Amino acid sequence: RVPEITVERLSIYLRALKKFPEEKVLSSQELAELVGTTDAQVRKDITYFGEFGIPGQGYHVGKLKEEITHILALDREWELALVGVGKLGTALLAYPGFKKKEFRIRAIFDNDPKKIGIRIEGLIVRSVEKISETLSRYGIKIGIITTPAEAAQDVADRLVRGGVKGILNFAPVRIIVPEKVKLKNVDLSMELETLSYFLSEGTST
Amino acid sequence: RVPEITVERLSIYLRALKKFPEEKVLSSQELAELVGTTDAQVRKDITYFGEFGIPGQGYHVGKLKEEITHILALDREWELALVGVGKLGTALLAYPGFKKKEFRIRAIFDNDPKKIGIRIEGLIVRSVEKISETLSRYGIKIGIITTPAEAAQDVADRLVRGGVKGILNFAPVRIIVPEKVKLKNVDLSMELETLSYFLSEGTST
Ligand SMILES: NC(=O)c1ccc[n+]([C@@H]2O[C@H](COP(=O)([O-])OP(=O)(O)OC[C@H]3O[C@@H](n4cnc5c(N)ncnc54)[C@H](O)[C@@H]3O)[C@@H](O)[C@H]2O)c1
Numbered sequence: 156r157v158p159e160i161t162v163e164r165l166s167i168y169l170r171a172l173k174k175f176p177e178e179k180v181l182s183s184q185e186l187a188e189l190v191g192t193t194d195a196q197v198r199k200d201i202t203y204f205g206e207f208g209i210p211g212q213g214y215h216v217g218k219l220k221e222e223i224t225h226i227l228a229l230d231r232e233w234e235l236a237l238v239g240v241g242k243l244g245t246a247l248l249a250y251p252g253f254k255k256k257e258f259r260i261r262a263i264f265d266n267d268p269k270k271i272g273i274r275i276e277g278l279i280v281r282s283v284e285k286i287s288e289t290l291s292r293y294g295i296k297i298g299i300i301t302t303p304a305e306a307a308q309d310v311a312d313r314l315v316r317g318g319v320k321g322i323l324n325f326a327p328v329r330i331i332v333p334e335k336v337k338l339k340n341v342d343l344s345m346e347l348e349t350l351s352y353f354l355s356e357g358t359s360t
Numbered sequence: 361r362v363p364e365i366t367v368e369r370l371s372i373y374l375r376a377l378k379k380f381p382e383e384k385v386l387s388s389q390e391l392a393e394l395v396g397t398t399d400a401q402v403r404k405d406i407t408y409f410g411e412f413g414i415p416g417q418g419y420h421v422g423k424l425k426e427e428i429t430h431i432l433a434l435d436r437e438w439e440l441a442l443v444g445v446g447k448l449g450t451a452l453l454a455y456p457g458f459k460k461k462e463f464r465i466r467a468i469f470d471n472d473p474k475k476i477g478i479r480i481e482g483l484i485v486r487s488v489e490k491i492s493e494t495l496s497r498y499g500i501k502i503g504i505i506t507t508p509a510e511a512a513q514d515v516a517d518r519l520v521r522g523g524v525k526g527i528l529n530f531a532p533v534r535i536i537v538p539e540k541v542k543l544k545n546v547d548l549s550m551e552l553e554t555l556s557y558f559l560s561e562g563t564s565t
Pocket residue numbers: 238239240241242243244264265266267283301302303304306309310324325326327341342343344450451452454455456457
């Protein structure tokens with residue numbers, strides 16, 4: 156079982172690699188400096204998944220990008236459901252990062268009668284009652300929860316019944332899901348804690 | 361210069377520690393398992409900042425929480441400015457995670473004449489023209505950018521002129537800031553990449 160933090164670093168390496176031409180070769184030291192870690196950590200992270208470097212030289216950018224894309228399963232299309240089409244939900248629907256080819260929000264749900272049936276960012280809002288049947292019909296495997304905290308557990312249960320394998324939860328509450336479902340909680344205020352550290356140190360990387 | 365990834369892990373340790381009573385003692389192995397990393401990484405991360413463990417036993421939860429809170433500079437109050445009071449900006453204003461005692465959004469700005477002067481989540485929307493003077497008056501050191509991409513660089517320049525030391529940027533564009541300003545870009549779609557990895561592996565940590 157690969158630690159989640161290691162997988163998160165792969166995403167960070169992938170973004171850094173995208174800034175270079177395909178045929179460039181980067182050493183683990185160069186890649187480490189780009190993302191703010193050590194070259195030992197880079198080598199350890201990548202060898203978890205296989206031997207992709209050129210001994211004595213480093214990593215071929217094009218090839219490493221391809222390998223990480225495959226490891227993160229970004230070389231396929233994931234269908235997503237979003238539940239709670241409020242301020243945050245609508246901002247995510249409109250965000251270019253959620254319209255990439257590998258992730259597509261396919262169905263959106265809410266329990267507000269005034270929203271059900273209207274089209275938001277190109278998708279018709281469906282009732283939460285329809286989560287299970289819609290997810291099975293479209294083969295949706297990832298759910299995003301952007302409802303108020305008190306609704307989150309009920310919504311998670313409906314998503315699990317609909318067959319999701321992964322949940323991205325924005326509601327500020329601990330939700331319980333079966334062992335076989337991967338849960339990722341997002342708390343944007345943690346981003347601030349990184350800033351406060353560097354501001355108090357007076358330095359920046 | 362501590363790598364940003366190390367600081368991010370401290371935030372993760374801090375959240376894990378909050379689930380335990382103050383007088384409990386946790387080994388680096390136990391802490392590592394809680395967050396999904398190795399005990400060597402935990403020890404390395406913490407010794408960057410000092411010796412806080414009890415040799416042979418581990419870390420006293422209360423004491424380590426206090427130390428990390430101090431290292432992340434969460435034992436003081438930071439004033440924030442938010443620019444771009446749209447869907448995402450308003451969702452962040454209403455979010456309990458941004459109303460903690462250590463981070464307080466103190467002033468909000470927009471360039472839409474229909475929004476300037478009205479009160480949103482308890483704060484009056486000011487014109488972007490007023491950023492520099494308002495930030496100096498309140499001693500605001502952190503700026504949050506939730507404007508469209510094409511406005512982000514201009515807004516960043518105004519924040520820097522107003523004296524901010526750190527910027528949290530949500531707009532999907534690369535912005536340039538002086539060396540002495542700490543910039544943190546947020547891309548919520550990276551959270552999905554972690555999910556897709558675990559869904560394709562069929563396991564979860
Ligand atoms: N994690 C983070 O960093 C972060 C940041 C901002 C907001 N939030 C959280 O995201 C959530 C949404 O915030 P918002 O500002 O968009 O709120 P909002 O009130 O604008 O939107 C909530 C939506 O959920 C819908 N809803 C309520 N109960 C429901 C249910 N049982 N089933 C389906 N839909 C339901 C509402 O009708 C509404 O459309 C909140 O929990 C908030 O705390 C998290």
